[in-house]
Amino acid sequence: xxxxxxLAAAVSALILISYVVRGALLFPRVxxxxxxxxxxxxxxxxxxxxxxxxxxRFLHDDPERVVDVFTDSHGARVAxxxxxxxxxxxxxxxxxxxxxxxxxxxxxxxxxxxxALTELEVANFAMxxxxxxxxxxxxxxxxxxxxxxxIYGFIDDHLQRNLSPCxxxxxxxxxxxxxxxxQSDTIHDPRVGAMPxxxxxxxxxxxxxxxxxxxxxxxxxxxxxxxxxWNGFPMSYESGFEDSEAARGDAVRLVIxxxxxxxxxxxxxxxxxxxxxxGDPDPQxxxxxxxDATRDAGAVLVQTEFLFRDLRERGQLDIVDGHxxxxxxxxxxxxLASVIALREGRRSxxxxxxxxx
Numbered sequence: 001x002x003x004x005x006x007l008a009a010a011v012s013a014l015i016l017i018s019y020v021v022r023g024a025l026l027f028p029r030v031x032x033x034x035x036x037x038x039x040x041x042x043x044x045x046x047x048x049x050x051x052x053x054x055x056x057r058f059l060h061d062d063p064e065r066v067v068d069v070f071t072d073s074h075g076a077r078v079a080x081x082x083x084x085x086x087x088x089x090x091x092x093x094x095x096x097x098x099x100x101x102x103x104x105x106x107x108x109x110x111x112x113x114x115x116a117l118t119e120l121e122v123a124n125f126a127m128x129x130x131x132x133x134x135x136x137x138x139x140x141x142x143x144x145x146x147x148x149x150x151i152y153g154f155i156d157d158h159l160q161r162n163l164s165p166c167x168x169x170x171x172x173x174x175x176x177x178x179x180x181x182x183q184s185d186t187i188h189d190p191r192v193g194a195m196p197x198x199x200x201x202x203x204x205x206x207x208x209x210x211x212x213x214x215x216x217x218x219x220x221x222x223x224x225x226x227x228x229x230w231n232g233f234p235m236s237y238e239s240g241f242e243d244s245e246a247a248r249g250d251a252v253r254l255v256i257x258x259x260x261x262x263x264x265x266x267x268x269x270x271x272x273x274x275x276x277x278x279g280d281p282d283p284q285x286x287x288x289x290x291x292d293a294t295r296d297a298g299a300v301l302v303q304t305e306f307l308f309r310d311l312r313e314r315g316q317l318d319i320v321d322g323h324x325x326x327x328x329x330x331x332x333x334x335x336l337a338s339v340i341a342l343r344e345g346r347r348s349x350x351x352x353x354x355x356x357x
Contacts, residue, residue, distance in 0.1 A: 030209065031061035032060055033058075034058055034204070034209060035057040036055050036057050037051065039054050039056045041197060042198075044189065044190065045141075046137050046138065046178060047167060047177040047190040048129075048197055050075040050127060051071065052071060052072070052073050052085075054070065054075075055069075055070055056068075060103060060320070061321070065320065069106075072084060073085040074125075074142065074145075075125070077100060077106060077125075077126075078124075085123070086121055086123065088147075089122065089123040089145045089146075090122065090147060090148050091120050091121070091122040091123065091148070091150075091151060092125065092142055092143075092145055092147035092150055092151070093124050094130070094139055094152055095126040095130065095135055095155075096126060096128060096129060096130045096153065096155060096157075096158065096161075097126070097128035097129065097130075097323060098153055098275045098324060099124070099126035099273075100124065100127055100128055101124070103320035103325075104325070108326040109333075110324075110330070110332035110333035111124045112333070113333025113334065113337070114337050116333075117334065117337035118340055123147070125138045130161075131158040131161030131162045132152075132154070132162050133162050133180055133187055133255060134177065134178060135152055136187075136255045140262055143262055143266060147266065147268055148268050148269070149268055149269050150263050150271065152256075152270070152271070153273050154275065155275050155276075159251070160243065160248070161177075162180045162251035162252070162255065163182070163241075163243050163251060164177065165177060165191050165236075170208055171203060171204070173234070173235055174191075174194045174195065174233070174234050175194060175195060175200060176190035176237075179239070180247075180255070181239075181240075181241065182246070182251070185254065193232065193234070194233060194237075195233040199228070199233070206221065207221045245289075248289060249289035249292070249293075252289045252293045253293045256270075256293035256294055256296075256299060257293070257296070257297050259272075259299070260297035260298060260299050263299070270297070271300045271339065272290065272299050272300065272302065273302040273332075273336065274286035274290065274302065275304060275332070276304070278308060278317060278322075278323070281312070283305040283308040285303055286301060300343070302339055304335065307328070307331045307332060307335060310331075311327060311328060
């Protein structure tokens with residue numbers, strides 16, 4: 001073999017080995033597998049959205065927790081496959097994974113409990129990794145469903161998410177998201193050039209969702225690492241501004257004000273539901289920025305930390321992969337039903353008398 005050929009072969013082998021090692025070390029693995037259809041697709045305004053009519057099965061670390069996930073023709077989470085989205089709903093809900101119901105069957109989510117207790121038609125447009133910015137854009141996108149109530153499930157992590165050009169993810173590469181820029185006081189669309197979701201899907205299926213790597217997985221990890229390098233997929237984006245308490249407050253103010261405008265246009269009420277971390281032994285109330293933003297927007301702030309404390313004291317606080325479990329969701333759903341029953345009573349009192357009576 002010629003020296004040049006041997007050198008080229010050696011260099012190629014070293015490159016391959018470097019990608020194998022890099023892929024194996026770079027990509028994390030989680031105790032989750034997904035069967036069936038990939039739930040997400042790229043979206044130019046929100047970064048990612050649920051596919052309409054999707055059917056997926058989530059197999060968690062607990063072998064008894066197998067969760068079937070379905071979306072309707074609008075992309076809202078529903079109880080069964082092949083459901084058409086309603087032309088009109090009573091409640092339109094947005095938020096992140098706590099609101100979507102990560103780790104839970106549809107009927108275990110607090111929104112499903114709310115619907116069952118009130119007989120209101122509820123559309124769940126929340127999605128894991130969403131922050132306030134995506135939630136606002138989702139409300140605007142589906143305002144034509146003419147709901148009477150808008151529910152936004154807020155967790156404290158949204159304060160940081162609102163300023164990040166990348167969604168929180170186990171993937172080491174950036175999945176682009178819309179974000180708030182405090183320097184211009186505006187929301188920017190997702191950056192172009194980030195890893196597409198079809199590549200992220202292959203990464204998850206080949207590596208991240210595997211508890212152990214075999215030879216095929218190692219090679220897949222190497223090829224995906226090389227593919228990411230060749231296409232210039234970034235691991236992060238520089239935002240160009242400082243993540244500060246003031247910036248976080250400005251983002252929440254702008255987003256809640258935007259949600260309130262949607263509600264006003266619809267003649268609906270905006271309920272902002274603060275959902276604390278279930279792992280916190282002493283769950284706190286909402287951050288001051290959220291309290292101020294909801295007050296200034298004329299929205300209703302629903303605090304649930306007392307539910308978490310009560311369940312913990314009774315030894316009934318259940319957690320699924322860091323998220324509120326079935327008992328917590330049932331308690332939240334019951335409390336929200338009581339809040340809406342009170343609001344419904346006030347609505348009835350405010351309505352003009354029927355002249356036919």
